[in-house]
Amino acid sequence: MDSILKEADNKKYNNWGERGPLVCSDQSKIFESQKYTSRQDLSLSEKSILYFYKLTDVKGFEFVAHSNAHFSLPILLPNNVLLYPCFCTSLEGTNPNEPKAQATLKMENSGTYIYDGWLPIENLSEESIRDNLQQLNESMSVFSIVSGSRIEWEPKYPAGNIIDSIHYLTPNHLSTIAEISDLAVKMKKEDRKSIFRSISWLDQS
The missing domain is CATH 1.20.5 (Single alpha-helices involved in coiled-coils or other helix-helix interfaces)
Structure with a gap:
C-alpha cells in the first residue's frame, strides 16, 4: 500500500489528508477553467474535474468522502479509487489541542468520518470523466454491500466554489x-x- 500511496502522491495536487489553497497565476489557465463553471450540461463533479485540471494539469479527481464506516488504514477500492483516513488512529497520547486530534474527536462524536479520496483519470474528455465518476460510484457501493455503511463524496475543489441551487x-x-x-x-x-x-x-x- 505504501508504494501505491507514494505513486498517487506524485500525481496529486495535495499531500494526503490536506487541502491547500487552489493557486494559479496563469491567466490563460484561469480563463480556460472558467469556461466550465456555467456549463449546464455538466454535473458539478464533471465541472469540478475539468476546472481543477485546467488550473493544475493534474490528471485525476481529488474528493472528500464522509462515512459512518470507520477504518484507520488507507484502502484501495475497485477502479483504482483510494481512500485515506483524515483522523488519528487513536487519541491516546495525542495532544488534545492539536487540530487533527480535535477533528478526530468531533468525528467520533458525530459518527461521521472524513476520508481523502483520489481517482486517477488519464483521459480528461467529458465522456471519459462521466465514465470515471460512474466507476467511482460503483467503487463506493462496496461499503453498502459489505457492511450497510453509508458513504457520500464531494469534490475537494468545487468548480468556482459553486453552491447547490435551491430546488x-x-x-x-x-x-x-x-x-x-x-x-x-x-x-x-x-x-x-x-x-x-x-x-x-x-x-x-
Missing part, C-alpha cells in the same frame, strides 16, 4: 413524494432497500 418543490413534487412513500411501504423490505440504495448511488453521479 423549490411544488405541490406536484410533494404529491409524487407521497406516492413513492406509499409504494415503498407496500414493498418487501429487501426490494425497498435495493431500490433506495440504487437511487442513492444515482444521486451521487
